[in-house]
Amino acid sequence: MTSIPYYPGCTLNTVAKGFDQSARQSLQLLGVELAELAQWNCCGACYPLTPNNVIGLTGPTNVLIQSQKAGGTVSTLCSFCYNTLKRTNLVMKEDVSRRTVVNDFLGTTYEGEAEVLHLLEVIRDRIGFAELKKRVKRDLKKLRVAAYYGCTLLRPKAVAIDGSESPRIFEDFLETIGCGAVEFPNRGECCGAHLAMSNEEVVVRLSGAVVASAQAFGAELIATTCPLCFFNLERSQKHALEETGETATLPVLYFTQLLGLALGIAEEELSLDGNLVDPRPALEAKGIVECVVREA
Amino acid sequence: MKIALGTVGLDNAFLEQVERESGEDLSRCYQCGNCSGSCPVSFAMEIPVSQVIRFVQLGQEQTVLQANSMWLCVSCLQCQARCPKCLDPSKVMEALRRLSLRQGKRPVALAQVPDGFLERSPQQAVVAGFRKLIA
Ligand code: SF4
Numbered sequence: 001m002t003s004i005p006y007y008p009g010c011t012l013n014t015v016a017k018g019f020d021q022s023a024r025q026s027l028q029l030l031g032v033e034l035a036e037l038a039q040w041n042c043c044g045a046c047y048p049l050t051p052n053n054v055i056g057l058t059g060p061t062n063v064l065i066q067s068q069k070a071g072g073t074v075s076t077l078c079s080f081c082y083n084t085l086k087r088t089n090l091v092m093k094e095d096v097s098r099r100t101v102v103n104d105f106l107g108t109t110y111e112g113e114a115e116v117l118h119l120l121e122v123i124r125d126r127i128g129f130a131e132l133k134k135r136v137k138r139d140l141k142k143l144r145v146a147a148y149y150g151c152t153l154l155r156p157k158a159v160a161i162d163g164s165e166s167p168r169i170f171e172d173f174l175e176t177i178g179c180g181a182v183e184f185p186n187r188g189e190c191c192g193a194h195l196a197m198s199n200e201e202v203v204v205r206l207s208g209a210v211v212a213s214a215q216a217f218g219a220e221l222i223a224t225t226c227p228l229c230f231f232n233l234e235r236s237q238k239h240a241l242e243e244t245g246e247t248a249t250l251p252v253l254y255f256t257q258l259l260g261l262a263l264g265i266a267e268e269e270l271s272l273d274g275n276l277v278d279p280r281p282a283l284e285a286k287g288i289v290e291c292v293v294r295e296a
Numbered sequence: 297m298k299i300a301l302g303t304v305g306l307d308n309a310f311l312e313q314v315e316r317e318s319g320e321d322l323s324r325c326y327q328c329g330n331c332s333g334s335c336p337v338s339f340a341m342e343i344p345v346s347q348v349i350r351f352v353q354l355g356q357e358q359t360v361l362q363a364n365s366m367w368l369c370v371s372c373l374q375c376q377a378r379c380p381k382c383l384d385p386s387k388v389m390e391a392l393r394r395l396s397l398r399q400g401k402r403p404v405a406l407a408q409v410p411d412g413f414l415e416r417s418p419q420q421a422v423v424a425g426f427r428k429l430i431a
């Protein structure tokens with residue numbers, strides 16, 4: 001069993017527990033322990049865009065320093081954490097003046113030595129898709145899954161997880177575990193992000209467009225890497241159900257829940273039951289999990 | 297919306313302030329409109345992002361700060377990815393938010409956050425929302 005430092009971030013310990021647990025269990029089965037950093041703090045959720053907001057860099061830098069102490073690499077699951085840590089790391093590597101201010105403030109000498117990886121990269125580059133394929137235990141029956149990247153895995157280009165205009169990593173991952181990956185036009189479009197707090201109308205429109213685009217390309221389910229995308233994609237559908245009588249829904253799952261299914265983890269352990277849009281009927285219809293009678 | 301240009305309200309200090317805060321050189325922008333064309337929230341903005349930049353170039357502080365545009369920007373970076381002049385409009389939007397927040401102007405009061413939102417939503421939404429819209 002090898003081990004890799006892991007930064008869960010604030011949301012994966014609370015509302016997105018299923019994301020965290022399915023990742024830990026799955027990686028365990030693949031021979032990799034996700035070793036949570038001994039000490040960590042919130043990354044700040046969004047990279048501070050204005051250059052003189054140096055204080056906003058201190059939180060993520062502290063996480064990077066903890067990662068360096070833990071061995072030099074850090075893996076993340078949440079797209080926001082990935083983006084914030086990786087952009088901050090670039091500043092610490094390349095921008096001498098801001099680096100100096102941050103280090104003086106923290107009393108450190110960090111120069112961007114840590115490497116930030118998303119779990120999809122860990123699976124592709126450290127474990128390998130060929131190896132993963134050998135470990136698949138449950139047939140996912142070419143379930144048509146839309147690979148939704150959203151913004152923060154792809155932009156800016158300097159921190160993109162794969163080609164920022166034409167990425168393949170997510171689709172390749174889904175194909176490897178036995179899904180039929182759906183590459184759809186809105187896969188890199190925004191879900192509405194933090195406007196969830198202030199403007200439901202805009203979120204419903206943006207997330208609704210993502211769902212509609214995936215549906216139009218034949219998806220039976222959407223896979224995501226981000227708890228906020230998850231929240232917005234589900235909520236926009238609930239809104240559509242309530243307000244417009246629209247009934248065609250598209251369940252959303254974290255990519256690690258699909259991974260867990262493929263590796264043979266029991267469905268009861270994968271938190272498939274807490275969703276606003278129940279993913280189980282789609283999985284049952286395909287014969288991926290057994291049909292059960294549930295109370296409405 | 298009706299656009300009237302003139303020397304009334306012209307404020308170079310405002311342009312300098314936005315450039316300093318955003319770190320962007322706004323004279324690079326030649327108004328091609330790519331950013332507004334790729335912005336997913338243009339439909340709801342009172343002034344689309346390329347025009348926000350134009351108004352800042354012209355020092356029209358009130359026009360820019362009164363529009364809802366900066367508060368609807370989701371920092372998706374589509375504009376940054378598309379700008380042929382390598383300008384980053386997302387930083388300009390962030391600069392405008394910060395200048396407004398410093399003046400005590402914010403689009404959502406805590407009391408307006410929808411019922412149950414703080415309990416149900418991912419923390420990252422709350423943290424990001426606070427940073428962009430409240431603090
Ligand atoms: S894309 Fe760039 S150059 Fe074109 S209008 Fe927008 S900021 Fe200006």
Ligand code: SF4
Binds near residue numbers: 368369
């Ligand atoms: S970052 Fe803001 S202004 Fe730029 S495209 Fe996205 S929403 Fe529009």
